[in-house]
Amino acid sequence: MSAPTVGRRSRGRTTRERVGGGSLRDPRRALALASAAVLTAAYVGVLYRITDVVGGTETLLALVAGTVVGAGLLARFLRPAVAFVLALALFVAGFAWYVLSVPNGLLLLNSFDSVLVDTAALLTGLSVLRITAAGTWALGFAPAPVFLSWYFAVRRRYVPAALVGGAALALFVLTGDAGVTLALLGAIGAFGAVGFGELERHGGRRAQGETLVVVLAAMVALPLVVSVVPGGAAGPLAPSGGGPATVEGSLLSADDRVPIQGSISLSPAVRFTVESDRGEYWRAGGYDRYTGGGWVRTGGSRPSPGLLREPPGNTTSLRQTFEAEASVNLLLGAWRPTSVSGAAAEGARLTELGGLQPAEALSAGDRYTVTSAVPNASPDALRGAGRAYPERIEERYLGLPESTPNRVERRTDRLTANAENPYDTARVIERWLEANKNYSLDVTRPGGNIADAFLFEMDRGYCTYYATTMVAMLRSQGVPARFVTGYTSGQQVAADRWVVRGLDSHAWVEVYFPGTGWVTFDPTPAGPRRAAERASVGDARGTNASSVDTGESADEPLTPTPVPGVDGSTGTETARGGQGDRAERLVEDTPAGANDTNGSAGVGPSTPREGAGNAAPGLDGGGGAGGEGGGPLGLPRPSREQVALGVVLLVGLTAGARRSGATGRAARAVWLRLPARGSPTEDTERAFARLEYLLSRRFRPRRPGETPREYLAVLDAGERARRVGTLHERARYGAGVSRAEADEAVALVDALVRERTPLLGRLRRSGGAGPDSI
Secondary structure, eight states: HHHHHHHHHHHHHHHHHHHHHHHHHHHHHHHHHHHHHHHHHHHHHHHHHHHHHOOHHHHHHHHHHHHHHHHHTTTOOOHHHHHHHHHHHHHHHHHHHHHSSSTTTHHHHHHHHHHHHHHHHHHTTOOGGGGGTTHHHHHHHHHHHHHHHHHHHTTOOOHHHHHHHHHHHHHHHHHHHHHHHHHHHHHHHHHHHHHHHHHHHHOOHHHHHHHHHHHHHHHHHHHHHHSSSOOOOOTTTTOOOOOOHHOOOOOOOOOTTEESSOOOOOOOOEEEEEEESSSOOEEEEOOOOSSSEEEEOOOOOOOOOSSSSOOOSSSEEEEEEESSSSSSOOOOOOEEEEESSGGTTTTTTEETTSSSEOSOOOOOEEEEEEEEEEEEOHHHHHHSSSSSOOOOHHHHHHHTTSSSSSHHHHHHHTTTTTTHHHHHHHHHHHHHHHHHSSSSSSOOOOOOOOOOOHHHHOSOOOOHHHHHHHHHHHTTTTEEEEEEEEOOOOEEEETTTTEEGGGGEEEEEEEETTEEEEEOOOOOOHHHHHHHHHHHHHHHTTOOOTTTTTTTTTOOOOOOOOOOTTTOOOOHHHHHHTTTHHHHHHTTOOOTTTTTTOOOOOOOTTTTTTTTTOOOSOOSSSSOOOOBSGGGGGGGGOOOOHHHHHHHHHHHHHHHHHHHHHHHHHHHHHHHHSOOOOOHHHHHHHHHHHHHHHHHHHHHOTTOOOOOOHHHHHTTOOHHHHHHHHHHHHHHHHSOOOOOHHHHHHHHHHHHHHHHHHHHHHHHHHHHOSOOOO
16 A cells, blocks of 8 residues: 555655746746746736726736736646646636626627627737727636646746747737737747746756847847848837828728827828818718727727618708719718718728728729718707716726826816816817917827827827827816817818818817717817918929819819818807807916916917928828837837847847857956056056966966066066066065055056057057067
8 A cells, every 4th residue: 555655645746846846046947937927928918008098907917916826826736637627717717708798798609600700800900909898808818828828837848838828929919919029029938938948957058048048139139130221111119110101091091090100291182072062071980999099999880771870969961972083991971970872882881989981992983972960059058968978978988098197187177177067178178279289290209198298298299189189188077089080171162062182181079968969179270280281282283293183173272171160161060159259268267387288389279380381292190100209318218018128138148248258358358457456465466467468468378387577587578567577576475565666567557558459559659669568
């Protein structure tokens, strides 16, 4: 009976040795686990960003920390097969929690095809942020890969640990949420975990570890080198990725998200002609989720029925016929569209935010007709609308990233202190932004939260900055609002005809009012924007550029673009027309200190502003053309991921320098040229040691048993070297040396060192140095 017992104990000891045999005091083990932590941080970093946008960062961090601890404890007892089953159970539980949290989620379980479609969409570029319950999805996803990867890492099975973590990160690379920097950081973590882990398991030497560190640094350096090769692509590690140069480009190429970029230009090319009884804002799409750096539209789309639901309250029916003048991939219409017809609109889809999407791109000459029910509520009706918002509206249109600084809310509190209702709150914010921020297309994209930066650190911007900031300010006050893109009405060429150009692409704000629905507000100053548009069209006409005009618009002056409540020509004129005096009074009554923005000028909304005419063909914002700002001396402020990559690069360069002997040479160079100082005896002995090093490099090292005097005599090193030797003998074997004699020895050797320095030595020899030089 004793033999089996011994066997069981032996197996137990073997398991414990396999799990914990690698002490953290072993640098190879520590580096392997640190690399696994880097890989985990890469994909958890994506989840952190998601929860920062939608809420739940503290819960995520606590969940991940608990999972790591649990994996470390259970790794000592669970066999790999059991651990895999447990990870699978965690994944299924997380998925079930997500499904149950989604409205009508149980219906998804009855439609497995829908689940497969959603999964395929994620794998082909659908951002996780587009999922309505993205926070729940992130919390449900995190435990399984974290547990399994750390289970294997603690058991010193680094290859499967890297495979599990790499698979989790690969998912976010496919969805587009990880980005190049996080993907590279995760790859370095996976490579390091496997490399250092194998060194630990097989007793690798220190030199091999240093070589591995150099390889990791090369993984960081290579993309940096490739990004600056002439003719190459834009730098992949730039703070802001490349993207469309205009808001219009963003609308045409990325209909699910609008990133906010830096400097932009205007495109005078004609896109549409519109037949309508009046000009309106031709709406392309709305966006509900603010990420801090841009906008994402959540939810999917469905086939558009023949008739769409009208908004509540008073409305005015407006019929519009659009004809494409170029290839475009969107359907426009005044808010709110209630029907769409025409060959170009066949198969159109409707987003959850009420926008129309074509089944395929429109070609020049394609026509379709939209009928809209434009909200027509009076200002008094909107003031009395109250705050009884539907729960679905509050859940979707009040969110701000958790990282949004509190000063945004505090500033808005002060600005709107005299506003007694959401309508007045919206009007005060709208007019304040118009009057206190300069309109310009030439801006540097700030780092961090766009709304916070525009409110406190920038004095100029264009429509995406104005609209983003207004939405953020409204949401901080509990007022549902969303970001909208499309086109202004364009150039009026007849009583019922409008020519819409690329430069008319625009971003504005919609605010929700119970009993009325969504009402348009536009905080972007109209006057400077119109001046920029006129300048762009005038320049294009002067160079005979193509596609600038139709037969009706050629040689005709541009008419001002109507703005809600200003020109009295839009569907919201009843809600806003004639209310300027009250809004101005509310702004003028703002408490002292509320207008203290850094460098903001108190310029009226119709005053031409600096930078408004600096337009060249193109328009507003996709992906970071201006680069990130906010760092010291105006330099870009690196992200946490970029700092981590910089640390890896620095450590790798240090290891490479050590392997090549560069660090030793650098240390000797410092020792030779900047000697430490101490007592006279110590200084004299250091001076002779430096002299001996110089002689060994110039002639030969001192042989064993050879005295310093003999060494200097054989080499015929010169009078200065012999003088240092004499002082060294006196300091070491005689009565000692004085401070003056020690300083003399140091000075003599310093002079010899300077002569041995290539440039200084040549200068000294050309200046007449004698033969007494080594």
